[in-house]
Amino acid sequence: MDIMEFLKTRRTYRRFEQKPVEPAIAREIMEAARIAGCGANRQTL
Structure with a gap:
């Protein structure tokens, strides 16, 4: 699973590991957060 x-x-x-995140994965996560919907569309990233 990607x-x-x-x-x-x-x-x-709720559970996190103390491991570094690869920069490529961090970029994907930030992109997903950027395009995710939010309440009243008030939050920007």
Whole structure:
């Protein structure tokens, strides 16, 4: 499963590991957050 599939299927994250995140994965996560809907479309990234 790639990172975008994972983000689309999960909503709550409560457990984190102390591991570095690869820059390419961090960029994908930021892009997903940038295009995600939000309440009243008030938040920008």
